[in-house]
Amino acid sequence: GQNIDQPTEMTATEGAIVQINCTYQTSGFNGLFWYQQHAGEAPTFLSYNVLDGLEEKGRFSSFLSRSKGYSYLLLKELQMKDSASYLCAVLDSNYQLIWGAGTKLIIKP
Amino acid sequence: IAGITQAPTSQILAAGRRMTLRCTQDMRHNAMYWYRQDLGLGLRLIHYSNTAGTTGKGEVPDGYSVSRANTDDFPLTLASAVPSQTSVYFCASSSSGSNEQFFGPGTRLTVL
Numbered sequence: 001g002q003n004i005d006q007p008t009e010m011t012a013t014e015g016a017i018v019q020i021n022c023t024y025q026t027s028g029f030n031g032l033f034w035y036q037q038h039a040g041e042a043p044t045f046l047s048y049n050v051l052d053g054l055e056e057k058g059r060f061s062s063f064l065s066r067s068k069g070y071s072y073l074l075l076k077e078l079q080m081k082d083s084a085s086y087l088c089a090v091l092d093s094n095y096q097l098i099w100g101a102g103t104k105l106i107i108k109p
Numbered sequence: 110i111a112g113i114t115q116a117p118t119s120q121i122l123a124a125g126r127r128m129t130l131r132c133t134q135d136m137r138h139n140a141m142y143w144y145r146q147d148l149g150l151g152l153r154l155i156h157y158s159n160t161a162g163t164t165g166k167g168e169v170p171d172g173y174s175v176s177r178a179n180t181d182d183f184p185l186t187l188a189s190a191v192p193s194q195t196s197v198y199f200c201a202s203s204s205s206g207s208n209e210q211f212f213g214p215g216t217r218l219t220v221l
Contacts, residue, residue, distance in 0.1 A: 004151065031208060042199060042212035087151070091208055096167070099151030
């Protein structure tokens with residue numbers, strides 16, 4: 001079966017750095033996405049990785065290792081507005097997105 | 110209209126009733142999707158459409174139907190609602206050549 005695993009909840013302090021991990025087992029791989037979802041709102045795109053390595057975009061970076069079936073999202077200089085759920089999703093061999101359950105990130109002052 | 114809109118925002122429905130959730134996009138995206146999101150679970154694909162006139166089944170299609178008469182609209186119909194269909198429903202779209210999906214604001218549906 002297809003499976004995306006990520007921690008259910010994480011807590012971090014304002015101004016700090018947090019890393020959210022995602023491991024996957026899917027039928028085929030055509031890229032990995034990270035989305036942000038604030039409570040009661042729609043998911044919004046953060047990053048897309050298809051090749052191994054680190055992609056940096058401002059305070060957010062995303063890393064991919066295809067051989068390990070592993071990705072992480074790194075958030076730096078945390079702000080209160082970063083409190084949200086972070087969703088990991090893999091594009092499988094049929095080009096359908098398989099979604100993890102999401103990681104709820106709580107930022108404390 | 111800018112992006113994707115969904116209607117209604119929320120709805121309480123009696124079991125056994127028929128209900129259509131509406132989704133409209135103005136980005137001229139070819140592909141459209143319907144997901145449901147339940148607490149503790151990832152987004153699950155119900156149906157999708159790669160282009161106007163075609164539709165396909167996702168992971169959890171039973172009890173739902175869709176149509177794609179034109180590029181902009183992708184309604185989702187529950188023929189006879191059941192309580193297990195209580196969920197938040199998101200419509201999304203993507204353009205050909207890009208795998209990034211853009212989401213509508215969602216419809217919160219409660220079936221009693």
